[in-house]
Amino acid sequence: MNFRIQTKLLVYILSTSLFIYILAFGYLSYNDHELSINESKHLTDAYSEKYANFIMMKLNVDMGIARTLVQSYSNYDWIFDNGMQDLYIQMLKDVLINNPQFHNAALNFELGAIKRNYDKPFGRIRYVLYKTDGVINERIDTLEIDGDDVGSPYYDMKINPREDMSEPYLFSSSGKEEDLAMISSISIPITKNNNFVGLVQFDVNLERFNDMIGGLKPFPGSFGFLVSNSGKFVAIHEKKYLNKSIETLSKRDNIDFKIAENIQKGKSFSYMRYDSLDVQKYVSFYPVQIGKSDAPWALGTSTPFNIMIKKADENLFFSVIIAILGFVLLTFVLWSISSGISKPLKKTSSIIKELAKGKISLEQKMEITARDEIADISSSVNSLIDGLDNNLKFALEIGIGNLDFKFKPLSTEDFLGKALLDMRKSLKQARIEEAKRKAEDKKLNWATKGAAEFAEFMTQYTDNLEEFSYVIISNLVKYVNASQGGLFIINDAKDTDVTVDLLASYAYNRRKYLEKKIPMGVGMVGRCINEAETIYLTDVPDDYLNITSGLGEAAPRSVLLVPIVFNQQVLGVIEVASVYNMEDYQIKFVERTGESIASTISNVKINQQTARLLEESKIQSEELVAQEEEMRQNMEEMKTTQEELEKKAFESKSMLNAINTVALVAEYNMQGRIIDINQGFLRLVEKTKEEMIGKLQGAFTSLHEETVQFSDFWDGLRKGEVKKIVQRIVINGKDIWLTEAYIPIFDQNGVPYKVLNISTEIRKPDTGNIKTNV
Structure with a gap:
């Protein structure tokens, strides 16, 4: 279909804009709606977590009071031995007075723990404190003296000591139904040397949590409830549900969402449900971990879902209204713009077609006579022509290898210009990497060739340590282009006089016959041996050594000392001096050479030491034969002396026995x-x-x-x-x-x-x- 440019702009742009607008705005509105719902759920979950942590803190404080009391009873045996058990009762009474949430208290002790002459494994004494009309009463019971009550909670704690918060139950101190309150018992065992000796118990009034969860209202219509480990309601806005199972509200929910199982596992979870009035509600649970008990409780929050999403629905409605108004405004703006650019577009159409064919010429630049949007388009087209022309020239220069040709992108957003600059940068880097690779290959080939040559040297002169040392040091000095070098070996033939001997030295293509002995630990050679580390000096002291040649003497610019190590034992040192600074690859080559020759030197030294030991062993063997004969004669004399001593000892003993008798x-x-x-x-x-x-x-x-x-x-x-x-x-x-x-x-x-x-x-x-x- 052939339409005018203005019609095409309106039809194509508006239809495309409408599609994108609806898609984007619908997607954002939907996401915003879902985000609002999720935020509402998170808010409800946060309320559950906050109140659960608060209740957990309160219960843990109660548990901590009981735990502290148990610790104070650790010296029970001294208390009972001194008849001071009234002190324990007074401590219980003080806890009841200062903690109104505690209804009753009980202190149990095994009779076998407090009575020294009681040897039965059963029987206990129980001190009971209970409140009646605000007055604390006392009672002392002696129980189970004929045997343990196997089915009792006390026996369960006795055979399996642990901190415990019992399942809550309804209790009325006055006996009146209106005074019924949920009670739970805290039990903390008293142990000594990991043996059960007693139990401290407190009955905790949980009525305070009803008022507390009354403030749990993240949204209007929300209510909270506290559930025990077995699923009983501990606190809820309607008291008729107290001490009843959560299945009372919906048995089906317990099955579908595994409510009881998740509570017992201490998990936080949530789900959607419909109540009996077919109202959808969001229910959130958060665990309440009580002390070290393995039976967590849970705090739940129930919120009408329609209240939760009310604000999200309102936001969605306003978003739709804004979207409609925005599209109307967009239509009007597009119509105005299309009418103003349809004519100038026709003028620029031919230029763009030429550019689309790849024809770039500065003669295509348009003349600008106005200062409006059309002028901006014309200016942009001119800038495009200039930029393409610069890019073309730059590409041609790069093509002929001129990587230093000056080029500036049109702007920070000129991706084509940036791409060309990146291409030039990559080409420069490739040149540098190629040069580095060639240099590394050269060094690797040099090191490989040297390793092969020295590997061949290792098989020669293995029976002559001095000649072997000369071959190694002379070739090493020449291979690393040094001026002179020496190979030092530790001479430990005499244990009392260990020295470092210069076995071979080489300088300026000549063998040097020098005799040099260095005491252990002296000089740079001694330091290298002690540290067992390579030493590389570039700031060489003037008095360290001089390099002498036909041209005179000069101090070396660098000195390298490499320890010869075999099986973590330093055998000697390679010292190389040069009038040049040595490269890292040369140093590493000398280090690897030192590792290679260490084994050969070690074998030669071991052979020499073995021969010396054999000679010493022969001499010692002859001395042992002489000593053995002398020892045999001494043993015979000692035997004769021993017999005389035994005789005299017997006589003395007989005399002493006689004296002791009379x-x-x-x-x-x-x-x-x-x-x-x-x-x-x-x-x-x-x-x-x-x-x-x-x-x-x-x-x-x-x-x-x-x-x-x-x-x-x-x-x-x-x-x-x-x-x-x-x-x-x-x-x-x-x-x-x-x-x-x-x-x-x-x-x-x-x-x-x-x-x-x-x-x-x-x-x-x-x-x-x-x-x-x-």
Whole structure:
């Protein structure tokens, strides 16, 4: 169909615009509508989470109070041993007074834990505190003394100790129905050494949560409810549902959405449902984790869905009105624009056709006589011609290899110009990468060739370490274009004098016969050995070394020291000096060469060490034969001496046994304290051995002036003197007279180390050296 340009603009642009407008606006409106619904759901979920966390915090505070109380009962055995169990009851009472949410409290202890003479595995004492008309009453029960109540909750906690929040139940402290409230019991076990010894229980009034969830209204008509682990309503706006299962509202929902299962697993979830009045509602659940209990509760929020989406529907309605008005305005604007550009477009049509054919010429530029939109079009066409002409010239220059030709894009949005610049940049980068690749290939070929050459050197001169070292260092210096080098090897042939020896050196195509020994740890060579790391110096000290040639002497510009390491053991050092700075690839090549020669050097050193050890082993073997003969003779002499010692020991033992039988015997240390006493002496003094050990000699004397005599007496014994005295001992009012001999016993160095006391009971003497003990 042939239409005028204005008609085409109106038909094509409006039809296309209408399609795009409807598609885009419909898509955005739909997304906005769905977003509003999702935001409403998220708001409801956030309310559920907020109130669930608040309730969880309250219950966890209650659980924490009980847990703290349990910790204070950890020293129960001391409390009960001292009869202070009233302190525990007072602690329970203080908790009930300061925490009105606690209705009752109970403290249970296993009788076996608090009574030392009780050995049965059952039986408990229970202290109960309960509120009646605001007054706290006490009761003490002794339960299960004939055996455990296997079906009771207490027994369940006993065999499986854990923190627990029981299933809630309805309870009225007054017995009146209007005072019914939901109650749940907190149970915290008391353990010692991981053994169950008791249980603390609190009955918590959950009525406070009814008022709390009354504020759970993310939208008008919303209401919240608290559900226990088994699905019972704990708090809800209608009290008739308290203590009833959630299936009361909809058994089908519980099956379809696995409500009970998700609550027991502690999951947050939501779903859409229709109530009995066929009103669609959004229901959101969030878990309430109570302490360490494995039975979480859940907080639910139910919201009419039509209320949730009311604002989203309003936004959608206003969006449609705005879209219609916008399209009307768009139609009018397009009509005005099409009428103003139809004629100028015809003028530019021929130019654009020429450009479309690829014909680019500055003669095609249009003359601009106005300052309106048509002038802008004409100016744009002229700019396009200029830009295409510049792009053409730039492409031709790049084609002939002139990558430095100056070119500037028309604007920051000139994609063609940017593409041409990127192409030039890529070509320049390709040149650089090609040069790098060639350089890397050259280095790789150099390193590969060198590795092959040195691998061949490794198989030569393996029986001569000095010649092998020269071959390696001379070829290495030449291959890395250095000036001189040396190969140092650790000489540990003498354990007491370990040095680093220069085995081979090379400089300016000549072998250098130098003898050099460096103590371990000295100089850069010693540092390289200690650190077991490559050292590369570019700031070489003036006094380090000089490179001498036919032209004179000069300090090296760089020095490289590479450790020769085999099995993590440093065997020596390669030192290379150059009047040039060495490249990284040359350094790495020297390092790899050092790794290769380490094995060969290690094998040569091991062979040399093995020969030395064999020679030492031969000498030691001969010495061992001589020592063995000498030892055999010594053993025969020792056997003869041992037999004599055993004979004397037997005689001494027999004599001591005889003395112990007929006399009173005691042993003292050199401080005068008893360290041993025989039975005869113990019967005489009517004491046990434990009572006598550690007592001072004469400790029972009644005479104060004998302290000086005691000191003099023992000073003589410490000098090795034998003392004899007559002593009177009073035992239970009876006088007993003893004649005593105190004999020092010497160690192998002739030093007294104990005193042997041999006493005999006698009749009362007339006079003499008499000492009285009581």
